[in-house]
């Protein structure tokens with residue numbers, strides 16, 4: 001049976017469906033299913049109505065203009081994202097409401113109101129201006145999950161300087177490449193970040209990176225862990241010293257709807273990460289609308305999106321969406337098993353969290369750890385659960401619903417991407433009947449389809465490519481510095497009107513979408529996107545490696561695990577030491593998330609006549625063999641298998 005077929009079989013073994021509980025439905029933000037028809041009949045009117053929830057200093061001239069694949073939303077409109085996230089709430093008397101309930105990993109905590117957040121943002125925005133940052137200049141941010149991370153993002157948005165956040169788990173080299181691609185002027189980092197009681201040396205990494213970043217003029221460092229690191233006079237500044245001199249008000253930059261809000265790098269099918277470009281008006285409109293309707297936001301809610309701001313989920317559903325909706329959010333700095341495996345549940349109990357949004361990988365880890373950890377805590381404040389980042393297996397869905405949600409909380413499985421900016425396929429929890437494992441149906445005002453190789457719509461019941469057939473406000477406008485790649489990646493296969501997501505999907509008889517994973521060379525490891533080429537490049541960057549091919553295999557916990565086939569240069573041996581060296585090397589070049597789970601040393605890689613590595617074949621080898629949990633050594637059997645296969649498949653793929 002093929003992989004997609006196996007997935008479908010597994011999905012179909014759980015046939016229960018879950019209509020919204022009556023109590024939930026009665027109070028839901030969206031109760032009338034007519035919203036789908038209304039929005040479907042006139043997408044633009046629907047999105048214009050959503051944009052009307054924001055504060056604009058000038059109303060747009062046109063809702064949507066299209067020169068496919070290029071699109072603008074709310075052209076001519078002016079607004080500032082931070083005015084929408086902060087000032088307007090404070091001016092309306094909501095300054096004392098808590099914006100963030102922050103929990104540090106070591107046990108310290110901070111509560112930040114909207115009024116305080118606005119002042120903190122203004123001080124840093126002034127500091128950035130004092131360092132010469134102007135509208136359009138890029139600012140890189142490399143921080144752990146501390147309040148200064150959203151503050152830094154918002155300070156950039158205040159003055160119209162696009163931010164580019166790099167996940168704190170990325171290496172110095174990965175940071176360097178992203179800074180250089182964005183040509184950032186300023187880097188905001190911290191001395192360190194806490195992770196499982198250890199200090200991740202962010203500033204040391206930043207120093208290594210910046211050494212090869214000619215565009216960086218200033219580095220601002222937050223004091224978090226108190227660890228030692230060198231200071232470069234003239235370039236380096238302490239965050240607390242800079243902001244102490246600044247007034248707590250700052251004139252917001254009046255931004256056009258289509259002005260850049262941020263860049264965020266994500267993996268594509270080549271070794272070079274793509275700088276995804278998001279603009280201001282359409283993005284803010286859609287993250288606010290989806291956040292309010294999908295997470296059913298009421299004034300008293302405590303919303304916890306347990307992602308990292310280094311990923312798009314954090315941008316849209318920790319920072320911009322929740323703040324635009326004047327929501328109280330939880331932010332947690334550290335690992336879920338620190339000091340013990342019940343850390344999340346203790347946070348939920350402490351802050352009476354009502355909505356939890358996380359990834360299937362985390363849910364599967366909690367399942368593995370056992371029910372005793374959530375069992376120790378009062379989780380009765382929860383009323384809604386969400387998942388994102390990868391397909392959720394029905395077993396994990398049902399565990400989440402039962403053990404965490406006490407069978408009373410709808411589970412919204414939300415499908416979207418860095419490029420889509422906001423959720424596109426998801427239930428509306430007061431309306432949609434849920435089916436475990438399905439992200440259900442497109443959000444109002446979104447048009448999705450499943451098509452075959454020729455681009456023809458596949459009838460219900462069938463599978464194919466997931467595509468979006470109508471523009472939406474938060475779509476990435478381009479790839480930074482590489483418009484051709486944007487067109488090539490998303491709009492080549494079926495023409496400029498059809499966005500190709502890169503995911504396989506199937507629709508059932510009710511029109512529900514079942515996501516089947518990536519259909520390109522992008523892997524989804526623990527909810528993180530990584531390209532096979534990126535890891536291959538990191539491997540061949542090691543002087544002892546002649547060639548490398550990377551594929552994935554299914555993994556119970558992480559969704560997909562990374563398997564590397566490596567051919568060493570003559571004279572080097574694929575032993576335990578070499579294994580450790582290569583894993584360390586990949587960590588150094590990309591970060592720990594990209595470390596291969598298995599490395600198979602082989603004297604050869606199977607290739608087509610034209611010299612292309614036969615990845616599909618290697619995938620079969622990786623999937624058909626029981627590889628050890630940790631990296632295994634050269635395996636004579638596999639090597640032989642590869643040779644056999646090469647001999648039996650002499651033609652081009």
Ligand code: PRX
Nearest residue numbers: 388389390391413414415416417418515529
């Ligand atoms: O394959 C899909 C998977 O994650 C990819 C997007 O990854 P990224 O840009 O890192 O954004 C992740 C967070 C939005 C998609 O192409 N994916 C995301 N959500 C789901 C999903 N797969 C199945 N079900 C989901 N709910």
